[in-house]
Amino acid sequence: MDPSMSSPHSYFPVTHSPQVGVLPEVASLSSEELEDLLNCDDKLTEFVAALPQVTALNKQCDQLIIQNEALAKANLERSGDYERTRDAIIQKLEEFTSLRTSFEELTQMQLKASEKLAPASIQESLLISSIQSEEESEKIAEDFLQKHIDVESFLGSYLEKRIETHLRKFKGERLGAQLRELHKAGF
Known part of the structure; x- marks a missing residue:
């Protein structure tokens, strides 16, 4: 059996690195720099903000904010159309209800006239x-x-x-x- 295999059923080699899950930026820092980061919150905040992953997330958040603002503006622009359409539908519904009531009354009158005639x-x-x-x-x-x-x-x-x-x-x-x-x- 290959020593790089963790079990006889595994197909992925196991890497035995002491830095698994450690960011390369943190791994490249000296002990003194790490101590300095741990002791100073401002430096730690600056360091984390400068990380490429955090920078990418910040850019993505900024893009999402811009997209949300654009969607909100588009929605606001459409709200007038929505209100007009809604009012027109309500008016048509009232007209339909009135016409249906009139139709039912006329149908009853026609039935009575048919019976009479x-x-x-x-x-x-x-x-x-x-x-x-x-x-x-x-x-x-x-x-x-x-x-x-x-x-x-x-x-x-x-x-x-x-x-x-x-x-x-x-x-x-x-x-x-x-x-x-x-x-x-x-x-």
Whole structure:
């Protein structure tokens, strides 16, 4: 087995250096210089600040600060656009909500109108109005029998109401027959 190998399964040689993990800058200092650094905080701070790794980190921090400032400025410049866009979206949302409410109301009105104008509803309305016309003609006849109206007024209004009653009844029955035929045909 190779003595530079730490174990039979290791592929990396182990270096036995007394300065492992020591910065080359520190290794090049004499004992007196090291003692001086340990005794004087200002010199130690200067020494650490002059290290290439610290200098590189400081430059990187400065670059990051510049980038952050640029991003902050760009964000501030865009904040106006953001506010305008947000306000426009809020306005559009309010307009949409209003239009949706209006649409729902109109849909309900349309459904009611559709129900009212459905052939079955029309037939029912015709039959109800024929019953009402018949009741009105009976009231006219009663008024005549109780001598509240004269013969000419009675004949004119009574005949008119009876014709109206029969026409409505006829139209309702005719519409009902047509609806039954359509229903038999599958419509």
